[in-house]
């Protein structure tokens with residue numbers, strides 16, 4: 138990823154007093170913080186993110202999550218300094234679909250940081266980045282029982298649709314307008 142891209146997705150905000158949160162691109166050298174982040178997620182959160190709660194977290198798996206095939210993929214990290222160490226508290230990512238026009242996205246926030254507006258900020262940053270890259274549509278699959286993600290998607294204007302033949306999943310889609 139080039140410096141311009143990094144700069145364009147780096148933002149800061151402060152949803153909780155005393156914690157300045159930054160949003161920046163995830164990089165291959167984020168292996169350690171990504172490993173701590175993934176292994177710290179509750180089973181419920183991993184299942185909601187469709188990460189397969191029972192799947193062991195191997196170094197290869199974490200390496201794959203931090204090896205971003207830009208510009209086909211982008212992952213944005215929400216980070217905060219805790220005890221002098223940068224700590225990953227949320228990741229939103231997209232990957233281009235085969236047609237190159239749309240992308241599929243997914244999002245996960247660390248359990249202790251959920252419900253503080255971080256998911257909304259990450260999703261807004263991700264859709265802005267996708268839009269800036271000329272992507273026409275962003276969609277994702279959400280468990281139909283996942284009230285938090287469906288509520289967030291609704292709030293940000295995503296269209297919610299049943300997945301034919303699989304009532305356990307809901308597809309959420311946002312049409313992205315071309316940047317001027």
Ligand SMILES: CC(C)(COP(=O)(O)OP(=O)(O)OC[C@H]1O[C@@H](n2cnc3c(N)ncnc32)[C@H](O)[C@@H]1OP(=O)(O)O)[C@@H](O)C(=O)NCCC(=O)NCCS
Pocket residue numbers: 181182183185186187242243244245246247250251252253254255256257258277278279280283284285286288289290292
């Ligand atoms: C779903 C998830 C990403 C939401 O992120 P978050 O940071 O907790 O959500 P936010 O605080 O930004 O909430 C934004 C909006 O989402 C909706 N929302 C959040 N939590 C909700 C809940 N428990 N029930 C209903 N709506 C909820 C609300 O509309 C909220 O806006 P409001 O606070 O102004 O009412 C997060 O809870 C998470 O990581 N869950 C586990 C993984 C997952 O489900 N990933 C989605 C699959 S792709």
